[in-house]
Each structure stands twice: as structure tokens, then as C-alpha cells.
Amino acid sequence: MEKKIELKKDIIYPCDVVKFVNFKLKLESGNSINNFQIKYKTYGKLNSEKSNAILICHALTADQFVGDPNPVTKKPGWWNHMVGPYKPIDTEKYFVICSNVIGGCMGSTGPKEINEENNLPYALNFPTVTIKDMVAAQKMLVDALGIKKLFSVIGASMGAMQVLQWVIDYPKSVNSVIHIAGALKHSTQNIAFHEVGRQAIMSDPNWNKGNYLEDQKPERGLAVARMIAHITYLSEKALYRKFGRKLQSRDIISFGFDADFQVESYLRYQGKTFVDRFDANSYLYMTRAMDYFDVTNILPKVMKFNSEDNNHIHYFIISFTSDWLFPTNENKEIIKILNKAGKKVSFTEIVTDKGHDSFLLDEPEFIDVVAGFLESNFKIIKGS
Amino acid sequence: MEKKIELKKDIIYPCDVVKFVNFKLKLESGNSINNFQIKYKTYGKLNSEKSNAILICHALTADQFVGDPNPVTKKPGWWNHMVGPYKPIDTEKYFVICSNVIGGCMGSTGPKEINEENNLPYALNFPTVTIKDMVAAQKMLVDALGIKKLFSVIGASMGAMQVLQWVIDYPKSVNSVIHIAGALKHSTQNIAFHEVGRQAIMSDPNWNKGNYLEDQKPERGLAVARMIAHITYLSEKALYRKFGRKLQSRDIISFGFDADFQVESYLRYQGKTFVDRFDANSYLYMTRAMDYFDVTNILPKVMKFNSEDNNHIHYFIISFTSDWLFPTNENKEIIKILNKAGKKVSFTEIVTDKGHDSFLLDEPEFIDVVAGFLESNFKIIKGS
Numbered sequence: 223m224e225k226k227i228e229l230k231k232d233i234i235y236p237c238d239v240v241k242f243v244n245f246k247l248k249l250e251s252g253n254s255i256n257n258f259q260i261k262y263k264t265y266g267k268l269n270s271e272k273s274n275a276i277l278i279c280h281a282l283t284a285d286q287f288v289g290d291p292n293p294v295t296k297k298p299g300w301w302n303h304m305v306g307p308y309k310p311i312d313t314e315k316y317f318v319i320c321s322n323v324i325g326g327c328m329g330s331t332g333p334k335e336i337n338e339e340n341n342l343p344y345a346l347n348f349p350t351v352t353i354k355d356m357v358a359a360q361k362m363l364v365d366a367l368g369i370k371k372l373f374s375v376i377g378a379s380m381g382a383m384q385v386l387q388w389v390i391d392y393p394k395s396v397n398s399v400i401h402i403a404g405a406l407k408h409s410t411q412n413i414a415f416h417e418v419g420r421q422a423i424m425s426d427p428n429w430n431k432g433n434y435l436e437d438q439k440p441e442r443g444l445a446v447a448r449m450i451a452h453i454t455y456l457s458e459k460a461l462y463r464k465f466g467r468k469l470q471s472r473d474i475i476s477f478g479f480d481a482d483f484q485v486e487s488y489l490r491y492q493g494k495t496f497v498d499r500f501d502a503n504s505y506l507y508m509t510r511a512m513d514y515f516d517v518t519n520i521l522p523k524v525m526k527f528n529s530e531d532n533n534h535i536h537y538f539i540i541s542f543t544s545d546w547l548f549p550t551n552e553n554k555e556i557i558k559i560l561n562k563a564g565k566k567v568s569f570t571e572i573v574t575d576k577g578h579d580s581f582l583l584d585e586p587e588f589i590d591v592v593a594g595f596l597e598s599n600f601k602i603i604k605g606s
Numbered sequence: 607m608e609k610k611i612e613l614k615k616d617i618i619y620p621c622d623v624v625k626f627v628n629f630k631l632k633l634e635s636g637n638s639i640n641n642f643q644i645k646y647k648t649y650g651k652l653n654s655e656k657s658n659a660i661l662i663c664h665a666l667t668a669d670q671f672v673g674d675p676n677p678v679t680k681k682p683g684w685w686n687h688m689v690g691p692y693k694p695i696d697t698e699k700y701f702v703i704c705s706n707v708i709g710g711c712m713g714s715t716g717p718k719e720i721n722e723e724n725n726l727p728y729a730l731n732f733p734t735v736t737i738k739d740m741v742a743a744q745k746m747l748v749d750a751l752g753i754k755k756l757f758s759v760i761g762a763s764m765g766a767m768q769v770l771q772w773v774i775d776y777p778k779s780v781n782s783v784i785h786i787a788g789a790l791k792h793s794t795q796n797i798a799f800h801e802v803g804r805q806a807i808m809s810d811p812n813w814n815k816g817n818y819l820e821d822q823k824p825e826r827g828l829a830v831a832r833m834i835a836h837i838t839y840l841s842e843k844a845l846y847r848k849f850g851r852k853l854q855s856r857d858i859i860s861f862g863f864d865a866d867f868q869v870e871s872y873l874r875y876q877g878k879t880f881v882d883r884f885d886a887n888s889y890l891y892m893t894r895a896m897d898y899f900d901v902t903n904i905l906p907k908v909m910k911f912n913s914e915d916n917n918h919i920h921y922f923i924i925s926f927t928s929d930w931l932f933p934t935n936e937n938k939e940i941i942k943i944l945n946k947a948g949k950k951v952s953f954t955e956i957v958t959d960k961g962h963d964s965f966l967l968d969e970p971e972f973i974d975v976v977a978g979f980l981e982s983n984f985k986i987i988k989g990s
Contacts, residue, residue, distance in 0.1 A: 446830065
């Protein structure tokens with residue numbers, strides 16, 4: 223049977239769906255996924271030349287709701303201050319696409335979704351997906367939307383990994399990229415933190431080798447995993463400035479194990495709210511995809527001097543001074559490779575004490591440089 | 607009934623015990639412990655002037671077995687290369703005392719021990735102990751051994767907190783101190799990491815509000831807590847140098863959730879072996895004691911210019927460049943206070959990439975400065 227592309231509106235979440243029927247998505251592991259679907263949001267209008275499309279790749283626990291309220295949390299989109307009319311990523315000008323990655327848990331095919339073969343959730347029967355696989359699925363979505371060349375691909379953290387993968391696998395489909403707070407490979411310490419998070423989930427008896435029930439999820443393990451990760455998203459200084467050793471409502475310490483310090487109740491809250499919106503198995507798959515990411519060898523190979531494939535791309539690398547997950551020096555390793563091959567590279571290091579999460583926050587300089595890069599590159603495209 | 611001091615040999619572990627019978631140890635919280643006992647080791651001989659005694663204060667998960675094999679793990683003492691005949695802390699010269707802190711789990715009164723009032727383990731009925739309480743108990747042990755003035759008090763990490771507390775509470779009983787990798791107060795980020803560890807333990811259903819059974823301990827939660835902590839004891843560089851992204855026995859990744867990377871199996875091993883030697887409730891109490899530690903206000907008050915109480919003490923502060931739990935700048939805050947009050951202060955920052963755990967490792971410069979400080983100060987004492 224021939225591959226069939228179904229484009230429809232989602233009935234659960236206010237977003238769009240593309241489903242590839244009679245199709246096997248071949249994965250990097252050698253496994254494949256049958257009839258996969260991608261849930262995605264678009265903002266703004268695709269122009270007649272189809273030259274104004276921006277793909278935003280989300281980070282570990284984000285989703286397609288980049289610029290409007292999240293239907294699960296009811297909170298504003300995760301980049302609400304960045305994406306919208308007259309905002310830095312201006313949807314009056316650009317057509318913005320943001321899709322939930324495969325393996326995610328906001329409707330794209332992943333461990334939480336139903337496996338058509340047995341009508342049960344995939345759980346651990348879902349095959350391991352990599353950053354390369356996520357990008358392959360995104361490319362199919364972009365093709366389905368009839369877009370030959372993306373004006374820009376933007377992503378931070380796990381999103382930045384996807385940006386690099388786009389450049390490696392589909393350079394001709396990309397005009398420019400904004401790579402924020404990423405690296406050539408996931409570092410030893412980052413793998414270590416992810417592994418502890420996974421162990422916290424898999425140690426929760428409710429996890430049940432991935433086959434948990436809807437009303438008996440490994441919430442405690444997942445909350446602990448989130449708490450660990452959350453510390454790494456901030457900086458020591460930001461934590462100190464925000465909480466110091468400030469106590470909860472009491473003036474004096476309780477001499478017990480309740481949350482005495484404000485930082486404790488903050489972390490507990492972060493853990494508690496996370497389990498309402500994220501799937502534990504998906505967390506395992508997403509962290510694993512990041513751990514496996516390593517383009518140290520492939521990037522220099524594809525970045526040849528005078529390569530027709532990727533010479534046209536304008537590369538923008540952004541890092542944050544207080545980011546200890548993806549520090550500036552790791553972002554610079556990418557720049558070295560690009561510069562050596564004579565590519566068009568821009569770089570900004572944002573001075574902030576807010577840590578890795580700076581990309582999600584209202585950091586004026588960061589917002590300015592993203593908007594400026596897009597604007598100047600869009601002028602070039604329109605002029606050509 | 608009158609307080610009775612019982613000094614005896616321990617029948618379980620090869621160490622000594624002091625028990626204070628008909629006695630209530632008043633704690634900082636206002637609670638008290640009845641008839642508490644301290645298990646301790648001594649090495650070398652107390653000289654006739656009783657002027658050669660060194661008290662070593664152990665860190666979070668260590669114990670009294672500083673210089674000889676640990677009876678539980680069968681491994682060498684935790685500072686085996688530091689303490690012994692002709693070693694840096696030379697037991698041919700010095701009389702070394704190391705006691706398990708109250709609240710610990712190697713035989714001193716703590717949550718694992720039997721509460722005489724109901725013949726059950728204390729568990730969470732054990733009162734919260736602070737660094738001040740630990741030191742008060744140590745002081746009673748030192749008194750019981752007939753020692754009026756310690757030649758030196760040495761400690762790293764939680765041990766360094768005890769060193770500062772000795773200086774604050776019993777300055778006249780101390781000749782010199784070596785404070786290694788500590789701080790005036792436990793930082794926000796350190797509290798945050800401890801809190802996640804505690805949540806991992808308390809989330810384990812086996813924890814059962816502290817009333818776990820001998821054959822059903824919260825081992826998975828405790829292992830996760832240890833894994834988190836272990837990452838913080840090392841440095842990014844040390845982790846990278848040791849493991850990088852090296853894989854386990856296989857040459858290729860498994861595309862699954864087994865320990866693919868060496869750093870993963872290393873962490874799993876650290877977690878697994880820890881639960882065999884440490885009590886989960888004790889871990890809660892010890893981390894809490896560290897979190898509560900804050901002598902920011904009291905230290906400057908007792909460190910007065912020309913104070914007869916503490917002017918005689920020679921203070922030695924040591925930090926490690928790659929220690930991100932107790933960085934050099936936090937150690938220097940102590941030095942500032944001591945210098946302002948005109949005390950005798952020495953300081954060394956050891957250049958190493960091995961992180962907080964450097965104090966446990968064979969770091970030649972570190973070992974040299976500790977040995978040198980003790981030697982020169984001992985000469986002064988013998989000369990006086």
C-alpha cells in the first residue's frame with residue numbers, strides 16, 4: 223500500500239496532526255515505527271514563496287505549545303514572550319512551526335501513545351529514538367506542509383542538538399539556524415545527572431518496568447528526577463539570589479524533615495507539578511536521546527570548505543555565561559569547526575547569572591540578538 | 607542518680623565505646639538524648655602531658671574507622687593514607703581520636719540504634735541533631751579521656767563544620783585546627799541537592815516513614831540519593847577524564863536503558879555499595895545537620911581582637927580549586943573574619959581537578975601541607 227499523508231485537526235489538544243499511514247519510519251537503531259504521527263502548532267501565515275517558515279525545536283520537557291496556552295498546564299506557551307505578533311519571533315512576518323518530537327508525550331507517537339499492533343500503550347516497546355530520528359520526522363512534517371526550505375531552524379538545549387542535526391542531515395532545506403546553549407555531544411556530567419533521574423524513575427515500584435497504570439504512575443520517582451534536573455537548569459548564584467537560606471513561613475527552623483528552607487518547597491513544587499504534565503517513560507526516552515547525541519566526528523566531515531551543501535547557511539551560536547550544562551566553551555567547539563570550514567558564523571555569549579534556563583527567561587540581550595539575527599537574514603532573503 | 611561514664615570495648619566493631627549513663631544530652635533543638643553512647647577509635651599513644659591528641663571529625667557518610675579496615679565494607683579506613691605510623695598524621699607522634707558522630711550509623715547513638723525507652727530503633731523518634739550537638743558529644747568524649755586540650759582538630763566537609771564549631775564552643779580546649787573544604791554556612795545549592803536526596807529516600811515505599819524492616823530497607827531511594835551526591839563530590843573535568851563518553855563492554859550503544867556509558871555503571875555501583883554500609887534515616891539526619899549549619903553571625907562575634915579565648919589557636923584553612931560544593935571563595939569568607947580579628951591564620955588552595963572528594967584522595971600537595979602544619983605546630987608546643 224502506498225504511503226498516505228493525513229493532515230487533520232487534533233480533537234484532544236488545540237493543534238494540528240500529520241499522520242503517515244502505510245509507512246515505516248526507519249530509526250537510527252535499525253528499528254522502525256509504523257504509521258507515526260506528529261502533533262504540531264503553527265503561528266502566522268506561510269507566504270506565497272514559502273520562504274518565511276521557522277521551525278522551532280523544543281527542549282527535553284517542552285512541547286508544541288510554544289506561543290499559546292498549554293492545554294495541560296493552562297499556562298502560557300513555553301516561549302510566549304518570544305513567539306507571536308510583533309514579538310521577537312514575529313508571527314506577522316514569519317510562519318512558525320513547532321512540533322512535539324517523536325518519543326515525546328504531547329501527542330506525537332511516543333511511549334505513552336497506543337501501539338496499533340496490540341491496542342496497548344507502547345511503554346518500553348517503543349523503540350529508542352535519537353536526535354537524528356526526531357529531525358527525520360520533523361523533515362517529513364515540513365515536506366508535508368510543502369515547504370522546501372526553512373527560513374530558520376531554532377532550538378535550545380535538546381532543541382540545539384536538533385538544530386545541529388538539521389544542518390548535518392538536511393542542509394539544503396535550511397537558510398539559517400540559531401543554536402542556543404548546546405554542544406557537540408552530551409557531556410559526562412550531563413549523562414550522569416540524566417542517569418540518576420532515570421534511576422529515580424525506574425526505582426519507583428509504580429514504574430513496573432514501564433507498564434504503569436493510569437491511576438498508579440511512578441510520580442514520586444519522576445518528581446525526584448525533575449528536582450535533580452531542575453537544580454542543574456539554574457546556577458548557584460541564581461539559587462542564592464532567589465532563595466538564599468530563607469525559611470518558609472516560620473521564623474525558626476523546625477528541626478525536622480519538612481521543607482524548612484524556601485528552596486526545598488520550591489523544588490518539591492517543581493517535582494509535584496511536573497508529574498501532572500509529563501510521562502515518565504517519555505522522560506527516559508528523551509534523556510537517552512540527549513545522552514546518545516555526539517556529532518564530534520560527523521560535523522567536521524560535513525563542514526567542508528566550499529561545500530555547496532551548507533555554505534549558504536548563516537549559523538548563529540548563542541551561549542550563557544552561567545550555563546553549566548552547556549557552557550560557552552562547549553558551544554565554542556562548534557564554532558571552531560564552522561570557522562575552520564569558512565562558514566558564515568555569528569556568536570554571542572550572553573552575560574547572565576540565571577544558568578541554563580536563561581533561554582526560557584526574559585533576558586533582554588538574548589531576545590534582542592535573536593530578533594536581530596532573524597530580521598537581518600530575512601532582509602537578505604527578501605532582497606535576493 | 608549521678609552521671610556515670612562507662613568506657614568499654616565494643617563487641618560488634620573493633621573499637622571503643624563511651625556511654626554516659628544517667629545523663630541527658632541537651633540538644634540545640636531543646637530536645638535531649640538519654641544515656642547516649644559514642645563509638646570511637648584511637649591510634650597511637652597519649653603522651654604523659656596529654657598534649658599530643660588530635661581529634662579527626664568525619665564527613666557526612668564516614669565513620670570512626672579512619673586509619674584501619676572498616677568492619678562493614680572490609681575496605682581500608684577512609685583516611686588510611688593519612689593516619690598511621692610515619693604517615694602524614696603520624697601515630698608514632700600523635701594520639702589520634704576519631705568518633706562516629708551522634709546521629710550516625712556506626713554505633714554512636716542515632717536513628718538506627720535501640721531506644722532504651724521502648725526497645726525499638728529510634729527511627730524518626732530520634733531528635734534532630736546539629737553540628738553543635740555532634741561537637742558537644744565529642745567534647746564529652748574528650749573529657750572522658752582526660753584530655754584538657756586537643757593538639758589539633760581536623761575535619762573536611764561536614765568535618766570542617768565541626769572544626770568551626772569546636773573553635774566557637776570550646777576554643778580553650780583547642781591548640782590548632784585544620785579546616786578543609788568547608789564554609790560558614792551550607793549554600794542554597796547544597797541544601798537543594800541534599801533535599802533531592804532526602805526526597806529520593808522518603809519517596810521509597812520501603813522507607814515507611816522511617817520504620818523500615820531490616821530485610822526491607824529503602825535501598826533504592828538511598829542508592830539514588832547517593833548517586834546524586836556522588837556527582838557533586840567530583841568535578842566535571844574529573845568525570846570527563848575518568849569516563850568521557852566511554853561505553854561499557856560493548857563497542858556500540860545498546861539503544862536501551864541499560865548502563866551503556868561507563869559513568870552510568872560507575873554511579874549504579876556507587877549507589878548499590880552505599881546501601882550496604884549506610885542507614886537511610888541516618889542519611890536524613892546527617893544531611894539535615896549540614897543544611898542547618900550557619901555560623902555567619904556567631905563566628906565574627908566570638909572572633910574578637912585580643913580575645914583570650916581563641917587568640918592562641920593556629921587556624922589552617924584548605925580549599926580545592928575544583929570543589930563546587932565548598933568553593934575557595936566560601937572558605938575565604940572564614941579567613942576574612944579570622945584575619946579581621948588578628949588571628950594566626952594559614953591558608954592553602956590546592957590546585958586539582960578532582961573536586962570536593964580531593965580531601966579523600968592521594969593529593970601530594972594536600973598531604974604535604976597537612977603534615978607540615980602539624981609538625982611545625984607540634985614543635986612549638988613541645989618547645990613551650
